Amino acid sequence: MLIPHPLLGLRDAQEFTYLGDASLLNRPDGMAEGADRAFFDYAYLRDNPAGVHRELWFHEQGDRSWLVVTRDTTTHEILGAELARDVALKGGARWPGCPAA
Amino acid sequence: MRFSAFKVVAEALTGHKGWGPLWRNPEPKPEYDYIIIGGGGHGLSTAYYLSNTFRQARIAVLERGWLGQGNIGRNTTIIRSNYLLPGNEPFYELSMKLWEGLEQAFNFNAMVSQRGIVNLIHSDGQRDAYRRRGNAMLLAGADAELLSREQVRGMCPFLNFDNARFPIKGGLMQRRAGTARHDGVAWGYARGADQKGVDLIQNCEVTGFRIENGRVLGVETSRGYIGARKVGVAVAGMSGKVMGMAGMRLPIESHVLQAFVSEGLKPVIPGVITFGAGHFYVSQSDKGGLVFGGDIDGYNSYAQRGNLPVIEDVAESGMALMPMIGRARLLRTWGGIMDMSMDGTPIIDRTPIEGLYLNAGWCYGGFKATPGLGLLLRASAGDRHAA
């Protein structure tokens, strides 16, 4: 696979390490009420769609950027990639249809 | 029809005219007591054990394609019970015992072959960990042996003992482990279940659940609505998709795991060998192909195909471990969709929806669990069958 790095262009996926569901950006507040339940969901439950998936990739053998890549899990087609930091600064990985954590 | 030596000879001499279908192609009935979604190893073994116990129950297996098209038909055929944790080892050992009597039980040769598995040891820390595991196996009633480097060499002289990056220091052996012909397992269960009256319905894709008041009533399928008292889901990598139709989010990711087979070769590898310092394991099929695999591709996928880096990585590990395979050729690669649970633990349970049961999250362990799982599900369903 080739990952369209927002700064470096197409890079072979072999340079990257995969983490999974981009909802991992939305880490609950550990000091909040009900944190145990929220963390159970956060640590274990995953969106696992057969279709478009937003997911985290780390450019380990590259510029050490974490990316949010949008990819179709049935065809492996990649629809876009952003720096995870930018996504996180904009308020996390939530997108239409995804319930807030 | 029962297979017997007499029948085999008689058919050979009379032109094989008397063989009937291995199973029927029934039309779906409007309603069943049990519907099992997924005509793979787990679905078929569950149907088999259920039908053997509850002779009167109306049971159907719904398969969106052909029987055995999922991971049962695309794995590396290894059976073993060399697990560490108390939640795992006794279960896989139960499964192992069933493997040992499987063919006699369902009268179908699934070619269970107990040629042993060696997990190679490359460091002292690894030896400690394998000793702990071997002891756990023995304590659970399974078999295990700790091999010295020389014992491993005696068994597998072709491994790289001379200039290896990670020298072999020994191995953990389970002699009762081995391989089984994966398709044969699926067909044996399918035929056995069919003979007990289970409807195996192929080309029947489940498209939704009918759920009312928190209770499952049946399933919508590509061949119409089918009612059911209880619905079991055994769809491995498709679990997320199917359970999503019931409104459930799971602690599971679907990943592609590739497997590989070489061209046919005269026997050269005795049992199953796993490399302890790279991602590689290998055995040789009865037909002569080297069957091998390694790590998952490492990204969510439903595509049933993998990518080049993993192929290279697996071959590289294979060459590092046994440089004699260099001149063998890779004939075919394929990919299965693994239901990878987040903590590596399978889920065999009721769901919050009454009457809906889930069996998923087997990671790489699904094939070897096939008989044990079916028996276990029968037991748990049986608890509630009377009710």
Place this chain on the structure above:
Amino acid sequence: MSCRRISSILKEDASVPDLTPLTALGQTAPMVLTRGALTVTEHPALALASLALGRGAVAPCPFGVQLPEPGLWAAGQGIAAFWTGPNQWMIEAEGRAEEDFARDLTVHAPGCSVTEQTDGWVCYEITSSKGATPILNLLEKLVNIDVASFGPGRATRTGLEHMSVFVIRRAEDRLAILGMRSSAASLWHAIGTAAGRLEEVLE
């Protein structure tokens, strides 16, 4: 400025301080290897320091070198810089490996986090006596980058035989590969093998 001039690594008569440094390949002098048109030289005199922008910091222009954009390398007088990540660069200083170059750089980069990296890396300089072609042939055997768009002034980090490396195209006929110092020997082997095989094919 507290850095102290120390005699070259090649000299064994250094009086103060009195520990003899070794190159990453464990030698007292840099290793050189020639295969066909390619010469690979270990470059222990190159000082390295990473520079990262702190919050709100303005990108400095250390020693007069304009910090380059992603994927690029920029060279000044004895000092060069290449992009290593968002808001992060590696600064190279020729011949200053035994000084406290990082401290010197800190002075020139206010608001930045500077970290000494000199001995974190081994640097192999690769030169070709027959122009760009041998360099490109070597690259395509070692790293998965599109050589056609990797002309002089380009720098990237990528994988090479399970190692993480920086590759810098210093000129048409010059390349630098920086790898982790601890795996210097494995990287040397990988480059030497690839270069040797190119030579065999050319024969």
Place this chain on the structure above:
Amino acid sequence: MARLSGGLIDRTKTLSFSFDGRGYTGHPGDTLASALFANDVRLMGRSFKYHRPRGPVSAGSEEPNALVELRGGARQEPNTRATVAELYDGLVAKSQNRKGSLSFDWLAVNDLLAPFFAAGFYYKTFMWPKAFWERLYEPMIRKAAGLGSLTGLPDPDSYDKGFLHCDLLVIGGGAAGLAAALTAGRAGARVILADEDFRLGGRLLAESHSLNDAPATDWVAAAEAELDALPNVRILRRTTVWGAFDHGIYGALERVSDHLAVPRGVRQTLWRITAKRIVLAAGATERHIPFRNNDRPGIMLAGALRAYANRWAVCPADRVAVFTNNDDGHRTALDLMAKGVGIAAVIDSRPDVRAQGDYPLFAGAVVSDSRGRLGLNRIAVARDGRETWIECGALGVSGGWNPNVHLASHHRGRPVWSEVLHAFVPAPAGGPPGLTAAGAAAGEGSTAGALASGARVAAAALSDLGFAATLPDLPRAEDAAQTLTPLWHVPGEGRAWVDFQNDVTVKDIGLAYQENMRPVEHLKRWTTLGMATDQGKTANVTALAVMAELTGKAIPETGTTIFRPPYTAVPIAALGGGDSGEHFRPRRLTPTHEWAASRGAAFVEVGQWMRAQYFPRPGETEWRQTVDREVLATRRGVGICDVTTLGKVDVQGADAGAFLDRIYCNAMASLKVGMVRYGLMLREDGFAWDDGTCARLAEDHYVVTTTTAHAGTIYRHMEFCRQCLWPDLDVQLISTTDAWAQLSVAGPQARALLERVVDGVDLSNAAFPFMACADLTICGGIRARLFRISFSGELAYEIAVPARYGNALMARLVDLGADLGATPYGTEALGVLRIEKGHAAGNELNGQTTARMLGMGRMVSVKKDSIGAVLSRREGLEAETRVLVGLQPVDAGDPVVAGSHLFAAGAARNTWTDQGWITSACHSPHVGSAIGLGFLENGANRMGEVITAANPLQGQEIALRVVSPHFVDPEGGRLRA
């Protein structure tokens, strides 16, 4: 028979070779198969199941029959297709899969037993009695199965890997591929043209057609010369593109030296090609028509007969018949006649055809049987219910052509059925993005059609990429439309082979139908159809057609099997590429490696690192003696150990403290500048992950360490936290693991020793207390960092210097400390020291243990949020009572063995009574016996209890006393001294 005229072989040179020990000669340009034909050898192999005598059916990589073991010794290469093995001087080949000689194979008895070996037979039998399967049947089957053999010797050749990038990848160098490459090359695009053959031209080499009224090879040579001269075009000859992967990535195998007796340099190169657009010009494969006994040597594909005659100037017999359902078969007869071969008959299943030349034609007839034990000598022709026997030594069969759609289908897209061609062609969508088929691979079978389609498809791909491409002037060429009337098999009694190698017959397909193994994947798996080394290239479509006939469905409804990489089988050595022995993975060496080696140290792999394990001295005959000495010397004087391998991460920024507070479960922001703190990291699921130290060098500058094993993953995690979780924090990270050589200096004399190297720094307990750290210089100005931390429980420091000085510093410390008893120690002594002190390491931090188990439950701060803190307090983990304890044998002479399981004395030994396990063990010279650490249920409350360590794997049961894990100085007085 003698060579025919013409051909693309170099008759001026003669090459010697041998097959099954007999010597023969051939010419450059020959394949092994063509050269054997030229020497009147037709029998080249045996089939898999029935051991039927077989000769080549094809002239290419689709060959199912003519498989040989090529070369000898460690270079022996099983299952090599003689039809593509390029002849070289000295070539040695052996036939395979036989017992006895090739012409007298004992296992041919299987053929007599064939009625027992029908499709799926093994699933129904070999079950009685039960024990016989593994003891008798299976070993017998295994021995008989398989094809060629491996020698068991390591492959001596070298293999290479490489990466190529291009605008357009053209797969196949026949008419369509050449036209595509010319179009793209002239437009200035970066083009790679790959062809599996050793000569460009594809089918053009096999046909007698002319281009522009000249031999086609003239045009091929001109095209090749032009492409070679273009700097933007690269031709990869002898290169098979074998797999289509995601996003334009293709696997290709270049056989660099397979045409040489011994490789010069590398044998093969695996290329990973990344292409923006791809033209699949892989041609087509002819299919045969099964009839009774259609598998004898001499019965071949008609196009292959033509190829042997035209390209290699050979024919397996001087009297040849052709069996066809299309015009192409007649072309074979004409070409062979032109070469002087006698045509016994052309049998065309179509009733209303006319002969195109002077040969006997049987229109509306079929071949219904054949004779000839080791090679064809006659065929039966059936017409209107009458059978006529015709003498011939070879038969060309043509059932039409199947486009090579494989690569277009590697993404699991299914090809579509063409009612015009009666064949599958690539689907217009669903294939690998960017790939378009051209020429015969797209069903454009005529030469003119292939040329035009290659150019057209390339031009379209280029225009997608923004290149202005013009269609080249193409040569005048043959433009015959292929017409055929499908004939999928000749019905009748007896066995008619569909899959030659695996011995699958029309009857087997019938049996699969009868037994309800009808879905195409069931058919394949039940009969093993298409699972041979040729992957069914000549069999699959025919089998589908037979099944379709049985089910009454159309062929496309019956389905296609899934095409998977590789297109042709690829040597595992080539896929593994590069180095496999010692260079399988990089080695990381510590900065003191040279010194340790000079001292005769034993080394051990720790992850990728090679670490000194111990430093034996003369007279020490056992490693234990050495380790005991190193441990005692450290506890009594001072020991020095290279600990560089610990991961080191430089953390800077205004919010560095706040950041570390969130990734460690204990507090770090409160750490004073100039001090160090032990830190424990949890995974988000609450389990313990990694530990290390955190040193605060300045208000906004920390250096943290990780374990050796987790250095990479922890760094990745820290970047995740920084970029994804808390991007608003002002933190910068960079790894400095390799930059600093770090030595542990431990023991009561550690301070005295270090005082001799540091430049004017007061190391007294007051000035530099336990857990202090500082930047300083040593040895007259070398910058260094000093940390007063202890893994051994002794007064200890870790000193870091730029890595280049590590080796000299080690030597210096050992020399300067001679009077203090300074002793280098390795990882074994390091392990003993830490076990004696009760420090957790890899065996305890194995990802399945918790802070509570490690005795550090109270370190998890409840006053702040940190990774893993919340889930570390969940019910299941709170309920865990196994904690780390020390273990000491009741009988001091007994061993303590890691991996033993712990039981209450006298308890039953099983999974359910299991109370824990021993994680680490060693001989403790300090205690004077073996000792261990382990996790024990309720261990904190069982001090002094005698329990049992069971190690049934090695037949041991040892009585152990539960003690504190701190065998040395439990109060910690020494490290604060």
